[in-house]
Amino acid sequence: MNPVLSEIVRTKKVTSPSGEVFDLNSEISLEEGQLLQRLISKYKPQKSLEIGLAYGVSSLFICEALVMQPQARHVIIDPYQTSDWKSIGLHHLRQSGYDHMIEFHEDVSWRVLARLFSEGRKFDFAFIDGCHNYDAVFIDFWFASRMMNAGGIIVLDDVKFPSVRKVCRYVLRHMPFRVIDAAGQPDPHRSWKWECLDMVKAIIPNLSQQIFKPEILRPDLEISRYFSCIALLKEADTWDYEKFCDF
Numbered sequence: 001m002n003p004v005l006s007e008i009v010r011t012k013k014v015t016s017p018s019g020e021v022f023d024l025n026s027e028i029s030l031e032e033g034q035l036l037q038r039l040i041s042k043y044k045p046q047k048s049l050e051i052g053l054a055y056g057v058s059s060l061f062i063c064e065a066l067v068m069q070p071q072a073r074h075v076i077i078d079p080y081q082t083s084d085w086k087s088i089g090l091h092h093l094r095q096s097g098y099d100h101m102i103e104f105h106e107d108v109s110w111r112v113l114a115r116l117f118s119e120g121r122k123f124d125f126a127f128i129d130g131c132h133n134y135d136a137v138f139i140d141f142w143f144a145s146r147m148m149n150a151g152g153i154i155v156l157d158d159v160k161f162p163s164v165r166k167v168c169r170y171v172l173r174h175m176p177f178r179v180i181d182a183a184g185q186p187d188p189h190r191s192w193k194w195e196c197l198d199m200v201k202a203i204i205p206n207l208s209q210q211i212f213k214p215e216i217l218r219p220d221l222e223i224s225r226y227f228s229c230i231a232l233l234k235e236a237d238t239w240d241y242e243k244f245c246d247f
Contacts, residue, residue, distance in 0.1 A: 004096045005060040014055045016086040026054050028129070028157060032229045033061035035183040036127060039153055039231055040065035045124030046072050049147070051109045051140050052129040053078035056089030058157075062127060063098040075103045075123075077112045077130070109136070113143035123147050126154045134163035141167055145175065148234050153180070155231045168230060174243060176236040184228035 001009070008014060012024045028036075040048075040062065046069055053059055053076050066072045081089055081104075093099055105112040109130050126144040130136065137156070144154050154177070159165050171177050 002060065002064050002096050004092050005057070005064065008055075008057060008060075008092070014088050014092070016088050017091045020086070022055075022086075022088070024055060024057070027057040028061070029183070029228070032157065032183045033058065035181060035229055035231065036061050036155065037065040039155065039181060040125065041068070043125070043151075043153060044069055045152070047121075047123045048072070048074045048125040048127075049123045049144060050074065050076045050127045050129075051078075051113075051144075052127075053081050053089040053104075054085050056092040058127060058129060059089060059093055060096060060098075063093065063096065063101065067098065067101065072101055073103060074098075074101055075105070075116070075121075077105045077107070077109045079106060079108045081106055110139050110143075113140065113147075117143055117147055121147055122149055124149055124152045126152075127157065128154065129157035132158055132161050132163055134166055137164050137167045138170070141171065145171075145177075145234065150234055150237045152234050153231055154234070155229060157229050159230050160228055171232065174239075176239045177232040177234055179230060180233045181231040182229060 008024060008027075009030065014022050014024050016022070036058065045066070048062060048066060050059060050062060059074070059076060063074055066074055076089075078085070078089065081087055090099075090102075090104060093102055123144070126148065128137065128140045128144060130140060141154065141156070148154060156164060156168060159168055172179070
């Protein structure tokens, strides 16, 4: 682990360019950071995208693994890096010697992503951890998925949020992505209520479709046993845009 990241993890403190010290918050966990590095080491992306910088902990994990790839570039989007985060994330990246591989955009993600998409930009890896409203997460994923090469990976953080989990449900029902890894796996135990529900769905499948919500018919645990962070691999460049099923 690089010295800057190691010190942040050890002390739970961050330092601004002017020397102010703040308590660490809004960071990814060590397990999630290890997930990002494991994926980058295995799939070796050259062009990566990150939405949400904050204090730069996830960026440090990503860049530490990404720097091993020749000519690697990392695009970061964060509209509040100066105002809310005191430029601390960028400061940490400069301290670590990663500034040469960074392309930073201080603007809302939908505007930057639309511009990158119109320029024909392509990515092999993306980490989405920006605004957690459903519409914002969906737009971030929509653009990232269309700029993602087949075989590329999109990682979604904070899937414990209902809004982010709903995006995961849509993606896994409609788009050519499959789960390849995750951090923070929950207990796979199912209660007797779910076992009874499975019996009802098996006995009266057609009626079940009319009675139960999609979340009950195909619970999150059945689609993917994720908890905090989920990695999805894009399997194809095209899919049926007219296909729709409730999610």
